[in-house]
């Protein structure tokens with residue numbers, strides 16, 4: 001079996017990880033988290049989102065966080081923008097990449113962004129156009145590509161349809177997201193295969209939540225197909241406010257341990273990453289969700 005020699009990780013902890021936190025977290029803590037993540041070697045960081053503060057209060061400090069981080073050359077800072085209002089707000093903060101986020105499930109689209117899949121494309125199209133015209137890269141997150149909390153199992157044809165819609169409006173690369181972490185390797189492979197009807201494998205990333213403990217198996221299944229872009233969340237933070245019961249993304253520490261163990265380079269210093277995870281877990285007052293971090297911390301004594 002051939003595996004890629006290196007993998008690129010998008011750290012989504014500051015956005016996907018923290019968006020669901022009930023307790024207010026100071027912007028200074030989020031800024032410090034981003035600093036620590038980039039110091040650990042992360043080269044793509046999803047920092048925040050420009051969504052309604054009534055819907056997702058935890059991301060209301062988007063300007064403050066983006067203004068507070070110390071930009072490093074070679075690091076790509078991305079943000080979520082669901083509509084032109086969000087994009088215009090984000091523009092002032094000079095993101096390197098914006099993310100439009102759609103779903104393969106009608107019900108999830110309604111719950112998450114208050115519109116149908118078709119309407120979401122009408123909202124995204126001018127955002128994509130404006131971003132590309134401003135020289136900003138565009139990624140498309142595709143939620144519920146395996147299962148939906150409201151509709152149950154999602155067939156690959158729906159993923160193919162969504163990927164086609166994303167491609168048609170000019171989205172440059174897409175995330176195959178298992179939003180509620182119900183996927184198992186063959187189902188995830190089918191969702192990726194469906195996506196590849198419209199995108200080359202180099203433009204497809206795996207975004208796996210770990211609710212059922214399958215995220216690393218799903219990562220391996222994606223690697224076997226040639227996927228080399230993945231998203232993860234330090235300390236396994238997170239969950240989606242519109243996917244009840246879903247836990248966080250696969251922990252970045254666990255993913256890095258898997259990849260390094262397979263001889264796949266990430267450019268990430270695992271010890272520094274564990275420190276970043278400890279920092280945010282302490283700030284939240286709970287233990288890390290990463291099994292690798294727990295093992296390494298126990299070894300440190």
Ligand SMILES: CC(C)(COP(=O)([O-])OP(=O)([O-])OC[C@H]1O[C@@H](n2cnc3c(N)ncnc32)[C@H](O)[C@@H]1OP(=O)([O-])[O-])[C@@H](O)C(=O)NCCC(=O)NCCSC(=O)C[C@@](C)(O)CC(=O)[O-]
Pocket residue numbers: 016019049050051052053055056082083085086087101112113114115141142143144177178179207239240241
């Ligand atoms: C998308 C909207 C805004 C539509 O919400 P809406 O109510 O349909 O929008 P609207 O245009 O009718 O506006 C209603 C109000 O929202 C305001 N508004 C409108 N747009 C914005 C904006 N961009 N930023 C700030 N405010 C905004 C607007 O100004 C107005 O304010 P009011 O007059 O009532 O005071 C809303 O549904 C929303 O914010 N949803 C939150 C979506 C979200 O952040 N979900 C979590 C992220 S997705 C995710 O986690 C999945 C992912 C990506 O990780 C992958 C995976 O795992 O699946």
